[in-house]
Amino acid sequence: MADKLKLDKSMALFEESQKVVPGGVAGIRRPYNFVPGEYPIFFDHGKGGHITDVDGNEYIDYLCAYGPIILGYREEEVDNAVIEQIRNKGICFSLTQPVQTQLAQKLTEIIPCCDMAAFVKTGSDATTIAIRVARAYTNKVKIARCGYHGWHDWCVEVKTGIPEKLYEDILEFHYNDLDNLEDILKANANDMAAIIITPVGHPLGNPVEMPKPGYLEGVRQLADKYGCVLIFDEIRSGFRCSLGGAQEYFGVTPDLATIGKAMANGYAIAALVGKKEIMNVLTKDVFLSSTFFPNSDAQVAALKTIEILERDKVLEVIAEKGKKFGAEVQKLVEESALPIQFTGAPWMPYITFNRDPEGLYKKLRNEFYTQLIRRRVFLQPYHHGYICYRHTDEDLAYTVQTIKESLDELKKLV
Structure with missing residues (x-):
């Protein structure tokens, strides 16, 4: 003992x-x-x-x-890159620094679904803007969800303080069960905006599940069949299963994906990435803004982290x-x-x-x-x-x- x-x-x-x-x-x-x-x-x-x-x-x-x-x-290469940015250029401005574009370009090179990227600070930010984008793009409301997607009203597990009307259009389905998902899609076929799923199943307090053979492919096919946006929540699996995330590892490409956590080795950053025609609703139709979203410290950290991930395999x-x-x-x-x-x-x-x-x-x-x-x-x-x-x-x-x-x-x- x-x-x-x-x-x-x-x-x-x-x-x-x-x-x-x-x-x-x-x-x-x-x-x-x-x-x-x-x-x-x-x-x-x-x-x-x-x-x-x-x-x-x-x-x-x-x-x-x-x-x-x-x-x-305290990874020195990453921290030193951020320190240099802070000392020589600064990180918080009224306008955006060029490093944002450099990071977005890098993400388009390594993530299969990424034509464009929008940067935020947390995974909850990223999944929430993903839902907003999907609803704006499809002009539909209902969302099929599977997995933990953060603390915002539409998805938080603990409902105290949240009116039911804020999550009544969020429909939960079970991981590795295509029939369950299709039943939901079929029953709401005229109003399904999106499917959001963690491609690796990691339910709270329960065993981690890997996708059964054909499961993610089946989810992709159902999204196409019912005309809804497929979102992979890769906040945990991104920059861990492979450089391009679980979508690269398992060979199934979503329409949108959320990334964060490991992208910057501890610095606060997340992003929504995806197909250009869907992401473009953020140009003028969908509002996304925050004082700190463009801060460059985490963007510099992300670029350096990705460089190390690639260089050192x-x-x-x-x-x-x-x-x-x-x-x-x-x-x-x-x-x-x-x-x-x-x-x-x-x-x-x-x-x-x-x-x-x-x-x-x-x-x-x-x-x-x-x-x-x-x-x-x-x-x-x-x-x-x-x-x-x-x-x-x-x-x-x-x-x-x-x-x-x-x-x-x-x-x-x-």
Whole structure:
């Protein structure tokens, strides 16, 4: 049994922060989304594939800031490019700097569906403008959705404070189920504006799903059949499954796609990209504006990150590491004979616990992630992880060993 971590400073800071910040910290970063009392609440710094909390505990970090860290923390080439932009040119102006066009041109070269790009700051911004564009282009209203698409009114999972009329035209369908999708499209055939889907299925708190053979192709065919815009939400899969995203990897091209997270290795940027005839509604018909959308710091970071991804074949390296790691963890899971699943390799590794009527899975899940964090491996019980470029072979080997030790502890509970 590993020793409990010393977290005194984290806990004191959390108590202090609750006096001035609702909940102390925001949303998914709150303690109840981990194992309360076992996980740190505040980090101090990170470097490469490791992070250190305010109490000085260092961890191998597989959450990667919930996805943006594709290279590693404090990546010098990226940070230096941004620092140079800040010092020599500035980043926030009344008019746009030329780097925006350079980044858009680069995206047209690497993303299959991209003829044009519109830049925003977050994934929620990107998916929301995608819906607005699709509705304007088709002059229709209803949206078929599958996956997590952010926190805005039309798609947020928690509906408190949101009138039903703001999401009543959003129709959910199940991943890897073409019949379910077609039933929705058929029942609303005259008013379907778009299908939006995460091409890799990553439902909240549930196993990661890869598309079954022919599934994404089938979704593409249904979009064409019913005359609606096909949107791939590639906020997580973009710049991770391949340079051109899951659409490139799986060979299915949507009409629009949203990208973000890993594009700039931690700098705040996202984008809607897609076919010219659809994107052009943003020219005058659809409003999109923000004080900070054109800021060039993240655009410079994105260009440098993409340069490194290409030059060093980063995604091929991550995939190779992820496949090896995945095979070793899968073997441990099978040998354990515990009611658990390992999914998401090579890009989004995740260990989940099969639900049972008695609720044993909750006890097992808490104990497993307690054992991991005490061994200084940072993963999240309700969210898949990631592998970044700076995770070393030693990091991954150590993590496999800690998973084995943690599973051995679980066997004592069943």
